[in-house]
Amino acid sequence: MLILSRKRGQSILINNDIEIYIASIEGDNIKVGIRAPEDIVILRKELVEEVQANNQEASSAHVDPNLLKKMKF
Template sequence: MLALSRKKGEGIIIGDDIEIVIIDVTKEGVKLGINAPKNISIHRKEIYLQIQDENKKAMESSGETAELLKNMFTKKE
């Protein structure tokens, strides 16, 4: 992990096309601005983890659903 000190108005560059700028610093926290290409998704970490969890649950349930559908449409002899 790289740890940097930055002041309001300063920023960092990631790769060639992602810029993170310090917009404001208060007692409650730091406000960041992120400039990145539209094809790069940007989420708060807690939201990203929720998305990952929901995707995992969907994959698990889709396997169960596929098995139920298979059993419904399988010819019975």
């Protein structure tokens, strides 16, 4: 992992087409701007982890086949 120090207004450039921009710093909060090509998906890690945990929980849930037969679709 590469760790860099940046100040407000400074950027990090990745592969010449992804820019990470430090927009503001207020106490413990840092606002980060990301400029990237439209085909690059940018997601917050905690949301990805939450979706993965929910998917794992749903896939391991026991479903009664008889209950499914009674459902109308």
